Amino acid sequence: xxxxxxxxxxxxxxxxxxxDGDLVNLGIGMPTKCLDYLPEGIDVWVDTENGAxxxxxxxxxxxxxxxxVVDAGGSVSKLRxxxxxxxxxxxxxxxxxxxxxxTVLGAYEVDQEGNLANWMIPGKTAxxxxxxxxxxxxxxxxxxxxxxxxxxxxxxxxxxxxxxxTAASEVDYIxxxxxVLHRTEAGLVLEELAPGVSVEDVVSKTGADLVIPxxxxxxx
Amino acid sequence: MAKxxxxxxxxxxxxxxxxxxxxxxxFVNVGVPEKLIQGMVNxxxxxxxxxxxxxxxxxxxxxxxxxxxxxxxxxxxxxxxNTETVxxxxxxxxxxxxxxxxxxxxxxxxxGAGIGGVLTPTGLGTPIAxxxxxxxxDGVDYLLEKPLRADVALIHAWKADKMGNVVYxxxxxxxxxxWATAADWVIVEAEQIVExxxxxxxxxxxxxxxxxxxxxx
Numbered sequence: 001x002x003x004x005x006x007x008x009x010x011x012x013x014x015x016x017x018x019x020d021g022d023l024v025n026l027g028i029g030m031p032t033k034c035l036d037y038l039p040e041g042i043d044v045w046v047d048t049e050n051g052a053x054x055x056x057x058x059x060x061x062x063x064x065x066x067x068x069v070v071d072a073g074g075s076v077s078k079l080r081x082x083x084x085x086x087x088x089x090x091x092x093x094x095x096x097x098x099x100x101x102x103t104v105l106g107a108y109e110v111d112q113e114g115n116l117a118n119w120m121i122p123g124k125t126a127x128x129x130x131x132x133x134x135x136x137x138x139x140x141x142x143x144x145x146x147x148x149x150x151x152x153x154x155x156x157x158x159x160x161x162x163x164x165x166t167a168a169s170e171v172d173y174i175x176x177x178x179x180v181l182h183r184t185e186a187g188l189v190l191e192e193l194a195p196g197v198s199v200e201d202v203v204s205k206t207g208a209d210l211v212i213p214x215x216x217x218x219x220x
Numbered sequence: 221m222a223k224x225x226x227x228x229x230x231x232x233x234x235x236x237x238x239x240x241x242x243x244x245x246x247f248v249n250v251g252v253p254e255k256l257i258q259g260m261v262n263x264x265x266x267x268x269x270x271x272x273x274x275x276x277x278x279x280x281x282x283x284x285x286x287x288x289x290x291x292x293x294x295x296x297x298x299x300x301x302n303t304e305t306v307x308x309x310x311x312x313x314x315x316x317x318x319x320x321x322x323x324x325x326x327x328x329x330x331x332g333a334g335i336g337g338v339l340t341p342t343g344l345g346t347p348i349a350x351x352x353x354x355x356x357x358d359g360v361d362y363l364l365e366k367p368l369r370a371d372v373a374l375i376h377a378w379k380a381d382k383m384g385n386v387v388y389x390x391x392x393x394x395x396x397x398x399w400a401t402a403a404d405w406v407i408v409e410a411e412q413i414v415e416x417x418x419x420x421x422x423x424x425x426x427x428x429x430x431x432x433x434x435x436x437x
Binding site for chain 2: 050069
């Protein structure tokens, strides 16, 4: 498995946080990639905040599917046998009520206090938060999938977020192409490293203080 | 004998006026009452205060109202699916108040259910919390979010019977069910209109008693 790198590695490792039967919400984009890397024997139910449990991905080319079944990005999706639909109010009740085992999202910035910024860059983007604030406040586990640095090479994992927050102190794990970081009472713990990545590599590319344990696990 | 509420689009629009607050459901462009929106465009209704989750996509549904500059203010959770809305907001041509999606549902639900607001953890410690009351219940902080109501709600149904009992379809249900509870005048557009008695009472999602008018698509 050593050939898995980059975004695939992030998805591969994130999928290993899921337990069999979990209800999970996967953000649009990289988070949906987790489904490609589910471990054998692990079956999850995909929640979509616009009102369904049991989404099964886009239809194959030429395959009929109901145009009224869409994912949280508005794209037509299949609904698996056993899936169900409900209104948005009920949907967010499940989300805030802690019934979603894990929510997986991307980040503009994330910090060592578990704060997340992923909905607004003042003066640049103004798309709105959609369901992200509710998901991060309500899900049992908040998993952030992110490239370790932005396109210019600046750290995205910081001491303190500078952008407007999506939620405060809610992030549990950060999974990047370099490592897995666990937000604990003691701080941001470097729990696992990607193949060929050293502690020094991670420290040099991270803007946050890290807790470095004696034994660090491997992402694969 | 249940009285039929089925009327023409023009008749249904008689009570809808410029300057009103309107609840419009839909997620991206699914479950959007496109015919009723067209009815507002036909009547040249303007200066609307819209409460919706988003603004459909460019050139469709709520996007038509955005394109024509018919919206004075919009309360919503997301505009990213419509590039024209983003451009207008960035250019300062459209006023927007962002509300987290779950909070938006709860606020409209409160408006329709006669309660004075809801307490939610969503948005604590974020810009959304600014100026809002924080209420501590048994050691846990919540934001107090106030109810929302409107003059009119425009609803998209899959099936409606002639007295306005409604069944929605798949994820096109989204905001429709709650939006139908929180306005003084509730208009339903339906893909199929059936006779009273044809819908299973256990499966009706919006009671006809809450609906004022039914329009066939």
